[in-house]
Amino acid sequence: MAWMIIFMIVPLLLIAVFAFTTTVPCDRDGNRLDEEEAAEIIAEEQAYWEENEIPLDERESAVVEKTIFTVQNILEVNKYMPTMLNSIWMALVATLICLLIGYPLAFMISRMHFVSQKMMLMLVMLPMWMNFLLRTYAWMTLLERNGLINRFFGLFGIGPFEMINTQGAVILGMIYNYLPYMILPLYSVMTKIDNTTIEAAQDLGAGRFNVLGRIIVPLSAPGITSGITAVFIPSVSTFIISRMLGGGTNMLIGDLIDLQFLGNAYNPNLGSAISLVLMVFILLCMSITNAFDNEDKEGGMLL
Amino acid sequence: MDKNKIIELKGISKAFNGEQVLKGIDLDIHDKEFVTFLGPSGCGKTTTLRIIGGFVTPDSGDVLFNGKRVNQVPPYKRSVNTVFQKYALFPHLNVYENVAFGLRLKKMKETEIAAKVAEMLDLVNLRGYEKRSVTLLSGGQQQRVAIARALCNEPKVLLLDEPLGALDLQLRKEMQIELKKIQQRLEITFIYVTHDQEEALTMSDTVVVMNGGEIQQIGTPQDIYNEPINAFVAKFIGESNILPGIMHEDYKVEFAGDNFVCVDKGFRHLEPVDVVIRPEDITICPPSDKVINGLVESVIFKGVHYEIMVRAYSDLWKIHSTKAPEVGSVVGIDFTPEDIHIMRKMESSQDYAALEHMNGEEAGTIG
Ligand SMILES: Nc1ncnc2c1ncn2[C@@H]1O[C@H](COP(=O)(O)OP(=O)(O)OP(=O)(O)O)[C@@H](O)[C@H]1O
Ligand SMILES: [Mg+2]
Numbered sequence: 217m218a219w220m221i222i223f224m225i226v227p228l229l230l231i232a233v234f235a236f237t238t239t240v241p242c243d244r245d246g247n248r249l250d251e252e253e254a255a256e257i258i259a260e261e262q263a264y265w266e267e268n269e270i271p272l273d274e275r276e277s278a279v280v281e282k283t284i285f286t287v288q289n290i291l292e293v294n295k296y297m298p299t300m301l302n303s304i305w306m307a308l309v310a311t312l313i314c315l316l317i318g319y320p321l322a323f324m325i326s327r328m329h330f331v332s333q334k335m336m337l338m339l340v341m342l343p344m345w346m347n348f349l350l351r352t353y354a355w356m357t358l359l360e361r362n363g364l365i366n367r368f369f370g371l372f373g374i375g376p377f378e379m380i381n382t383q384g385a386v387i388l389g390m391i392y393n394y395l396p397y398m399i400l401p402l403y404s405v406m407t408k409i410d411n412t413t414i415e416a417a418q419d420l421g422a423g424r425f426n427v428l429g430r431i432i433v434p435l436s437a438p439g440i441t442s443g444i445t446a447v448f449i450p451s452v453s454t455f456i457i458s459r460m461l462g463g464g465t466n467m468l469i470g471d472l473i474d475l476q477f478l479g480n481a482y483n484p485n486l487g488s489a490i491s492l493v494l495m496v497f498i499l500l501c502m503s504i505t506n507a508f509d510n511e512d513k514e515g516g517m518l519l
Numbered sequence: 520m521d522k523n524k525i526i527e528l529k530g531i532s533k534a535f536n537g538e539q540v541l542k543g544i545d546l547d548i549h550d551k552e553f554v555t556f557l558g559p560s561g562c563g564k565t566t567t568l569r570i571i572g573g574f575v576t577p578d579s580g581d582v583l584f585n586g587k588r589v590n591q592v593p594p595y596k597r598s599v600n601t602v603f604q605k606y607a608l609f610p611h612l613n614v615y616e617n618v619a620f621g622l623r624l625k626k627m628k629e630t631e632i633a634a635k636v637a638e639m640l641d642l643v644n645l646r647g648y649e650k651r652s653v654t655l656l657s658g659g660q661q662q663r664v665a666i667a668r669a670l671c672n673e674p675k676v677l678l679l680d681e682p683l684g685a686l687d688l689q690l691r692k693e694m695q696i697e698l699k700k701i702q703q704r705l706e707i708t709f710i711y712v713t714h715d716q717e718e719a720l721t722m723s724d725t726v727v728v729m730n731g732g733e734i735q736q737i738g739t740p741q742d743i744y745n746e747p748i749n750a751f752v753a754k755f756i757g758e759s760n761i762l763p764g765i766m767h768e769d770y771k772v773e774f775a776g777d778n779f780v781c782v783d784k785g786f787r788h789l790e791p792v793d794v795v796i797r798p799e800d801i802t803i804c805p806p807s808d809k810v811i812n813g814l815v816e817s818v819i820f821k822g823v824h825y826e827i828m829v830r831a832y833s834d835l836w837k838i839h840s841t842k843a844p845e846v847g848s849v850v851g852i853d854f855t856p857e858d859i860h861i862m863r864k865m866e867s868s869q870d871y872a873a874l875e876h877m878n879g880e881e882a883g884t885i886g
Contacts, residue, residue: 412607415574418594419601420621420672430620434611 234488242282289489303469307451310390314398314447322402381463389457397446405439441505523550531580542732555711557719558729564712600669604680606661608653615649621672639667676708750793764794783861793862798839800858810851
């Protein structure tokens with residue numbers, strides 16, 4: 217247990233530390249130098265070293281880096297608010313569509329014959345067994361300007377349509393990749409709804425919509441919240457999908473973070489700050505949905 | 520009793536996956552009647568009830584409510600309510616909201632709902648349980664909630680599918696009396712499903728005995744018990760000695776190697792029949808030429824009486840008596856002509872199969 221906690225907490229702490237620190241140049245006595253000063257000194261040193269052909273292992277700079285506490289990174293995140301909001305918006309749209317597709321599907325599966333249920337679940341999970349990159353790549357080839365879909369339309373003399381590198385393509389990618397995470401928790405609470413419970417409601421005068429609103433939705437509420445969380449969180453922080461299907465035109469928050477760590481904008485401190493803000497935001501969202509869920513009390517487990 | 524037909528079933532048949540579950544059910548149910556479907560497991564009782572409730576559509580035949588055909592009317596538009604075999608309460612709602620469910624759908628005023636729910640909870644003795652979660656109630660209490668919930672809509676007909684099946688014997692007896700009281704107080708029709716013949720006999724105005732998807736006999740509990748129409752009914756309602764016999768002429772039957780005077784007539788000459796004699800109608804007497812004599816094989820104490828098995832030739836007789844003869848002694852088996860019930864042989868072999876099956880199970884059903 218203790219190890220589990222350490223295992224989970226340590227990387228988070230690291231990110232927090234990164235987010236609230238930055239490295240600044242100092243002299244050897246620990247006095248802070250401003251950027252220009254430091255650059256000047258370094259340039260002079262460099263020239264001196266070169267001139268006297270000092271061996272590499274004997275070159276000692278008068279300028280060292282020092283890590284200091286700062287909230288600058290966090291404040292800087294503000295600059296990326298539009299990207300953040302755009303990510304949240306797209307993730308919300310994808311989550312909503314997943315819910316709209318997944319809910320009836322999960323219900324249908326839960327009412328099927330036992331054997332068909334197992335088969336449908338296999339089908340739902342099938343794409344998950346394929347590598348994430350590969351299945352997104354597959355969509356790339358489908359959506360491309362001379363991809364399969366456009367070629368198909370071409371047969372009828374329509375198109376080609378601009379499909380790849382659009383917001384729609386990114387959302388499609390999110391839906392395709394994360395739909396199973398919506399269906400599975402929904403299915404698992406829905407199988408627990410007895411047919412006779414539904415019949416009892418019908419018996420008391422409930423038509424289709426009342427059965428849905430008064431019985432099925434309340435009883436599947438825990439599945440709805442865990443489904444939403446399970447789709448929204450990976451969608452909001454994805455970067456591969458937007459890179460492959462969005463073509464870089466639609467920068468998401470995930471791309472931004474990625475760029476700070478592995479990209480050319482190298483700045484792990486800023487990257488950490490963005491992730492931290494994102495995490496706080498997600499935690500907020502989750503506590504809201506959970507509070508919403510608790511209102512309906514009882515019900516099944518959170519997946 | 521008011522003899523208005525409130526529900527009519529006409530030639531109802533139903534098959535599931537090619538298996539014929541109901542084979543032409545004809546039945547009239549009257550206003551304010553307590554009707555019980557009685558039969559062994561799998562005979563189609565629940566299916567018949569579900570057809571009345573609208574959850575199953577018959578393959579052929581008609582369901583009429585007050586003379587109107589309702590085959591295609593969905594459950595939520597039917598004026599009947601159901602108490603389900605496993606209660607089927609709404610787990611996310613408390614007792615109050617469970618009972619109020621039907622009223623809320625009718626968009627009733629909150630004050631009216633509160634009054635009605637209170638009335639129903641009074642009726643089933645659950646006052647003060649309004650706020651409880653239904654998942655935390657005992658079986659008996661859940662059953663009461665289910666009854667209150669179904670009665671809240673003031674149905675003309677209440678369908679009950681083995682409502683007491685999951686309760687222990689003591690509670691079951693209490694609930695039987697309560698249910699009967701409720702039915703009489705509200706003056707509505709109850710259609711009640713059970714496979715417990717004692718329950719059927721004590722509660723019903725009319726008993727419908729079913730087997731293999733067919734109605735065997737419809738009648739008052741007294742009719743069914745005293746005048747079973749065939750060996751199946753005789754065997755199912757109470758215990759019986761069933762012996763093969765031959766009808767020689769009116770009022771004269773041969774069985775157990777002898778000729779007897781009986782009170783039945785209207786059979787063909789030498790028609791093979793089933794002779795049914797209830798164990799409690801037989802008296803044990805000293806052996807003599809005038810009666811059947813047999814050897815006492817076993818004596819079992821059953822509380823109110825002894826169950827005595829007597830072998831006479833190849834027949835094994837079951838006798839109920841308050842006095843116990845000694846095992847191994849020879850006794851006489853005596854009965855009057857009125858105690859002999861003559862029944863036509865059953866047609867289908869399936870009926871016999873069902874009977875054979877029951878012989879194994881039935882030992883504990885009646886005391
Ligand atoms: N929905 C269904 N699908 C397939 N077969 C069914 C269905 N409902 C009932 N049956 C079959 O129909 C037959 C009669 O069932 P039914 O439930 O009416 O019996 P029952 O008399 O109520 O028995 P019990 O006393 O055990 O409740 C059974 O063989 C059952 O397996
Ligand atoms: Mg049943």
